[in-house]
Amino acid sequence: xxEILNLMESDAKLTAEEIAVMLGKETGDVSxxxxxxxxxxxxxxxxxxxxxDKTDREYVTAFIEIKITPRRDRGFDALAERIYxxxxxxxxxxxxxxxxxxxxxxGRTMKEVAYFVAQKLAPMEDVISTATHFVLRKxxxxxxxxxxxxxxxxxxxxx
Amino acid sequence: xxxxxxxxxxTAVALEPSGIRKFFDILDEMDDVISLxxxxxxxxxxxxxxxxxIESLEAGRTYxxxxxxxxxxxxxIARYMSRRFSLEYDPNSEITVxxxxxxxxxxxxxxxxxxxxxxxxxxxxxxxxEPIVRLAGGVPVLCETVAEDGFRPSPSxxxxxITPRTKLLILPFPNNPTGAILDKYDLxxxxxxxxxxDILVLSDEIYAELTYGERHVxxxxxxxxxxxxxxxxxxSKAYAMTGWRLGYVCxxxxxxxxxxxxxxxxxxxxxxxxxxxxxxxxxxxDDDIEMMRxxxxxxxxxIVDGLRKLGLETFEPDGAFYVWCHVGAFGMxxxxxxxxxxxxxxxxxxxxxxxxxxxxxYARISYAYSVDHIKKALERIGRFLSTL
Numbered sequence: 001x002x003e004i005l006n007l008m009e010s011d012a013k014l015t016a017e018e019i020a021v022m023l024g025k026e027t028g029d030v031s032x033x034x035x036x037x038x039x040x041x042x043x044x045x046x047x048x049x050x051x052x053d054k055t056d057r058e059y060v061t062a063f064i065e066i067k068i069t070p071r072r073d074r075g076f077d078a079l080a081e082r083i084y085x086x087x088x089x090x091x092x093x094x095x096x097x098x099x100x101x102x103x104x105x106x107g108r109t110m111k112e113v114a115y116f117v118a119q120k121l122a123p124m125e126d127v128i129s130t131a132t133h134f135v136l137r138k139x140x141x142x143x144x145x146x147x148x149x150x151x152x153x154x155x156x157x158x159x
Numbered sequence: 160x161x162x163x164x165x166x167x168x169x170t171a172v173a174l175e176p177s178g179i180r181k182f183f184d185i186l187d188e189m190d191d192v193i194s195l196x197x198x199x200x201x202x203x204x205x206x207x208x209x210x211x212x213i214e215s216l217e218a219g220r221t222y223x224x225x226x227x228x229x230x231x232x233x234x235x236i237a238r239y240m241s242r243r244f245s246l247e248y249d250p251n252s253e254i255t256v257x258x259x260x261x262x263x264x265x266x267x268x269x270x271x272x273x274x275x276x277x278x279x280x281x282x283x284x285x286x287x288x289e290p291i292v293r294l295a296g297g298v299p300v301l302c303e304t305v306a307e308d309g310f311r312p313s314p315s316x317x318x319x320x321i322t323p324r325t326k327l328l329i330l331p332f333p334n335n336p337t338g339a340i341l342d343k344y345d346l347x348x349x350x351x352x353x354x355x356x357d358i359l360v361l362s363d364e365i366y367a368e369l370t371y372g373e374r375h376v377x378x379x380x381x382x383x384x385x386x387x388x389x390x391x392x393x394x395s396k397a398y399a400m401t402g403w404r405l406g407y408v409c410x411x412x413x414x415x416x417x418x419x420x421x422x423x424x425x426x427x428x429x430x431x432x433x434x435x436x437x438x439x440x441x442x443x444x445d446d447d448i449e450m451m452r453x454x455x456x457x458x459x460x461x462i463v464d465g466l467r468k469l470g471l472e473t474f475e476p477d478g479a480f481y482v483w484c485h486v487g488a489f490g491m492x493x494x495x496x497x498x499x500x501x502x503x504x505x506x507x508x509x510x511x512x513x514x515x516x517x518x519x520x521y522a523r524i525s526y527a528y529s530v531d532h533i534k535k536a537l538e539r540i541g542r543f544l545s546t547l
Contacts, residue, residue: 007457011530018530021464022457154197 004033005042012046049144059106061090061135062113064121066101067128076100079126088116099131110134174290179513182497186507193536194507195524198335200480202399202454204436205447211439212403212432220431226423228256228407229434235441236407244367244377246390248409255419256407256429256437260365262422263391263408265291267361268327270417271389272297276326281312283483283514283521285335285363297326303517306474310339310483314348321352327359330378333366336514336523337483338476343376350381359414360388365406366479368397368448371456375478379409386411389418394433396479397448398440403433455480458526458533465537466524469544480527483511487520489547497522504543506536 007019014022016031023030037043052059071078076094080101084092091104103121107113113132122130138146164172186192203209227233233250240246248254257263264287272278274296280288282301289299300320304310317328330349332341341349353360360378367375379388393406406429408418440447462482466473472485486496493510500506509525511518526533 014530018461022461022530024460152194152197152201154199154201 004030005037008034008043049142051138051146053138053146058108060108060110060113061104061106061138062117063133063135064103064105064117065099065131065133066103066121067130068100069126069128070100071126079124082124083121086116086120088113170293170296174293177286177513179509182494182501182507182510182513185498185501189501189505192501192505192507193532193539195526195528195533195536196507196509197525197527198481199401199527200396200399200451201527201529202451204398204400204403205440205444207443208398208400208436208440208447212436215432215435220435222431224256224428224431224434226428227254227419228429229431229438232256232434232438232441233407235438236409239441240390240409244375245380246377246385246409249412252412253415254407254409255415255422256405256434257391257393257422258406258426258429259395259404260363260391260393260406261287262426262429263393263406264288264361264363265294266418266421266425267389267391267408267410267414268292268297269295269421270414271327271359271361273326275324277322277324278327278329279317279320279325279358280329281331281334282516283310283336283511283518284329284331286514288329288331298324300325301515301517304337304339305517306485310334310337310474311341311345312349314352317349317352321356321358325356325358327361328353329361329363331363333370333375333478335366335479336481336509336511336518336521337474338479338481339474340370340372340375340478341378342373343381346376346378346381346384349378350384353387354383358387360384362388362390364390364392366396367392369452369455369480370478371452371459372477389414394437394440398437398444399447399451400433400436400440403430403436405429405433405437455526458528458530461530462524462526462533462537465533466540469537469541471540471544480525482524482526484508484522484524485520486511486522489544493519493522500540500543503546504539506539506543 003023004019007014016034017027020027020030068079070076080092083089083103088105088107089103090106093102095102105113105116117130117132233254236254237248237250240248268291272295276297277300278292278297279300279302281304292299302312302316302320304312362378364377377390379385379390389408389410391408394400394403410418459476463473463475466484474483476482486493489496493512497508497510509523511521511523
């Protein structure tokens with residue numbers, strides 16, 4: 001039953017009617033499935049994949065490794081919540097391995113990111129250490145290759 | 160010196176150039192054309208398959224392989240034929256790796272045809288069979304397939320075309336351009352017609368992995384048919400490997416021996432890099448096939464629905480990636496319909512007559528394109544139809 005989600009994940013602009021045709025279902029059934037996905041929080045939102053490098057917007061992305069002390073009772077969740085509530089934080093993951101939280105943040109300048117790490121993240125109680133890596137170039141994100149616009153170079157005279 | 164037409168091979172000179180050439184020349188010169196003409200996948204060969212080719216180059220595997228193709232590839236083909244189609248072929252003596260399915264067809268026809276032998280070809284069909292038969296000295300006998308039969312060769316029509324000179328029946332299914340397939344029942348009925356004759360079958364199964372209902376069944380798996388069947392297939396459509404030019408032909412040993420000689424003298428061997436990539440495809444590519452088939456299937460439903468909503472009568476395709484669409488209801492022939500659609504609304508589709516005279520009244524529309532591309536094309540086709 002994930003076929004609707006699979007389709008929408010690759011193209012959120014598809015209408016319920018189009019999806020119904022492609023999957024051989026009734027439009028009404030697809031619409032109500034989508035509504036259910038939305039109300040159940042399976043589908044959390046819809047948005048465009050933007051390559052900001054092609055615009056004049058200035059921004060930097062940093063990948064921060066965070067080591068923390070887990071709290072009794074709530075483990076890592078309490079601190080994770082305190083961190084992800086900052087709007088600068090684009091993604092936050094609990095990791096296995098050499099550190100605990102992987103945090104991806106975006107800022108307008110390196111200075112802004114440095115300020116966030118130094119003033120907000122590092123001083124937090126239970127944060128043991130941070131290591132900040134700046135992204136130099138985004139090649140692929142969420143399955144989308146950035147920078148490349150594919151041209152159809154197929155020979156069309158083979159019928 | 161005499162005019163070239165007198166010097167050159169009469170057979171070659173007499174061949175009709177592909178009628179569609181002019182149409183494509185126009186297309187090349189136009190801007191803002193949405194094309195639905197292409198006869199090849201829009202997917203790029205899956206990366207792990209490309210990597211296998213790249214690694215073979217890095218490892219310096221740049222020599223000819225054995226004439227028949229790498230033994231390990233032939234073994235993979237044998238396992239694949241067994242796994243997917245329940246057919247057993249000996250990799251040592253019954254499989255030849257060729258330069259695409261096209262060479263497989265050419266070598267097979269040349270291996271069986273004597274001058275004057277008749278070869279039955281169901282039409283409309285892919286453009287190569289008739290010229291290849293003529294080049295082999297054979298005589299093409301066209302067996303028209305019609306909408307009422309679902310564009311499947313009717314056994315009664317077939318029987319009527321059989322003469323003492325009939326050598327070969329070509330079965331190109333799943334079919335380009337109609338998208339028709341043959342199921343077990345159809346194949347059994349054809350087998351019944353052939354039973355008691357000495358007619359061989361060349362089954363072009365290049366689209367075997369692209370069927371959208373039941374899985375493809377090979378005529379060679381019908382009881383009693385294997386000994387008279389030659390299967391031509393390849394990697395182009397199943398694995399999106401058109402540019403690698405790699406195919407194969409499976410046939411009983413005696414037939415394979417003749418095919419092999421023709422291949423050996425004409426070609427030497429298929430491209431080495433492609434052969435290494437093909438092993439990877441066969442051994443680890445089943446998921447890729449599923450992914451691409453799923454995508455084609457969704458586009459197929461989308462485009463058939465879209466065309467029908469626009470009022471175009473469309474044959475429901477069960478295989479390949481084409482829609483065979485009836486365009487004969489607008490007071491013009493197929494070519495004019497396609498020319499006007501191209502000139503006036505910038506959408507290119509292939510007139511049915513490119514696939515034989517009996518394609519008049521039809522056009523082939525490829526859905527080897529993204530849904531967005533198809534959507535835009537449908538909008539324009541709709542605008543065109545509203546002016547008629």
